[in-house]
Amino acid sequence: MNYQIDENGFYGPYGGAYVPEVLYSNVENLSRNYQAILNDPDFKKELSRLLKVYVGRETPLYHSPSLSEVYNTKVYLKREDLCHSGSHKINNTLGQVLLAKRLGKTRIVAETGAGSHGVATAMACALLKLPCFIYMGEVDIQRQFPNVGRMRLLGATVIPALSGSKTLKDATNEAFRDWINNPLNTFYVLGSVVGPHPYPDMVARLQSVISQELLHQVPEITGKEKPDYVVACVGGGSNAAGSFYHFLNDPEVKLIAAEAAGKGLDSGFTAAATFRGKPGILHGSKTKFMQTNEGQVVEAHSISAGLDYPGIGPLHAWLSDTGRAKFVAVTDDEALDAGLALSQMEGIIPAIESAHALAALSQLNFKTDDVVVVCLSGRGDKDLETYIQYSNSKKTAHGNV
Amino acid sequence: METFKKNRLKTIFKSPEKKVSIYFTAGYPALTDTLDLLSLLAESKVDFVEIGIPFSDSVMDGEVILESHKVALENGMTIEILFDQIQKIRAQVSIPVVLMGSMNPVYQYGFEKFCQRCHEAGVDGLLLPDLPLDEYEKYYRVWYQQNDLAPIFMISPQTNGDRMKRIDELGEGFLYALSGNSTTGSTSEIGDNSEYLQRLSNHKFINPVVLGFNIKTKDDILFANQFADGAIVGSAFVKTLKGGFNKERTKHFLEQLM
Ligand SMILES: Cc1ncc(COP(=O)(O)O)c(C=O)c1O
16 A cells, blocks of 8 residues: 555545645645755755754653553653654744745745644744744634744734634634735745645655654664554644654554544544544645535534644545554543643643543553554643643542542 | 537627626525525626635635625525525526535535536536646546536636646636735735736637636726726625625615626
8 A cells, every 4th residue: 555645646535736726836836846855955954954953853762651551561752742842843844944945935824723833833934034924713822822922922923813613724724815815925834734735745754754763763762673553643643644654654563543532522522533524625635524514614623722623634534544544532531631640640741632642542452562652742831721720620520529 | 519509608708898797605695695686686787697605614715705605604505505596596597607616515515416406507607716627627527518517717827828728728618817816805906916917918818818806896897807808796795795685785886886
């Protein structure tokens, strides 16, 4: 099976570039040039220099004693939370902003959900001196406020997305609309493996630095040649794509994708696109997303702003159909519990997004000598309020019993 | 060619006069206003209409039309209802109708069935801005042809000469030229793009070219007509429907426009 895009930008039936004519030449130009730019020795040198000295790569592969004990196996955390900016998103934004400069673009727009991608874009723009405009749903502005302050401090303009569910999907719509209105000077830095070709492949390649490092870290640190499991959360799917990338063609490495079930798969408040979605065309690509029979997009729900998106990238729709990756659904409460547990047991506060990947472990059966790598995609500083509220509400609930 | 003998759109463009078209969203402001609006526009001097299929996430649209999509969906508008409405009124009105919308609702409805229903209901053209030309050619063209449905494609300031030629070869009825780089109903002025408009008017198209987006007034229409075969008024018209369809108010707007 092939898990790379074909010459038309498709993974099996998924992908492609469904964009209006105003954006056609931009997308086409990017398609024609991105691989050459990403593979250009000078570009590679500059990007890897920045990933080292600015982001702090490579990120550690850390053996988690408590999770290993809980699951009676060997759990390792790939510490993307230690990246400058606080999440894996900066691997992608530095690459795309450098690329935008190569293409002569002078203005950057991006969407953000949790604010992680917004912050990472704002940092890349501050460093590389490009004006930066970030669309963020009004609901997300409220629930991830620390990141809004960070973006502004970094010099970015944060524009509230007021349409629809006022979350990530709508911020993405607004970013596309901005790009349609400014196609000449503007580059759209998409935050995940979604959108029209070549974004899904381009973002996957930029995030593949994660699995690239695992290729040598796993043998060095675990003593095993390769991991038995790689586990990651999926919003659009960029940290998962980056963690899976170099293992896609090795069936011995089991790939696990944790989707946000929200309040439960059958609650009507969920974001689990492979469970509750079907194929259609959204944000420029054919992929799976939640929609009505009439093809209207259904609003997602997740406690985690970064996973609160009705779809997934086309690669993941394909990994799900082919069975190459196993998709599991994790509820809000399961994720919060897993996040609080890691905080208390090991002093690491994970982003609520990443906590979904941690919670997925309880749905899997491991052998004692399995090497289980979990991508800890980000840190939970932005989520403190949600964690504290949840933790207090649990205490009160117990107190009342 | 046999195919377009009955296509109303193709027929009206046989005459050299400049054309005016009005866009409105199906099911807005009220679910059944589609019918009254079509009758009113058919009685007016408007040459053809475009009816928008509401979509929850239309990226091509600005505030005014987005709001109309939202209200239309709340009103319960669906593709099936729209076809029924058009079919019902078709016996009384002969004005050409173009449907316009995002791909996903059409894709979910079933592309082939959609084209057949267009034919049955009396729809003359179909414009899906996010439909790639390659996909049209490979998969969908045959259904447009079997159902007398004119494929309408867009041209933008970003479209180079070679691509204009290809779009012109694939398109039928007319070509929808954007007045500039924008979503619908933006504040930009159509006069800001004179180089592009000149390029449009110099290019030897097989099809008529109609200019759309941000055309709000009679002056805008006259300006557009210097470069194209007609103009389409969208957001400015939809704006007049806000708060409820009022026949006199809409008539007045149309009189001012033409
Ligand atoms: C820390 C973190 N992890 C994961 C995600 C989800 O994105 P993706 O699925 O593209 O990795 C986000 C999105 O904001 C995030 O902030």
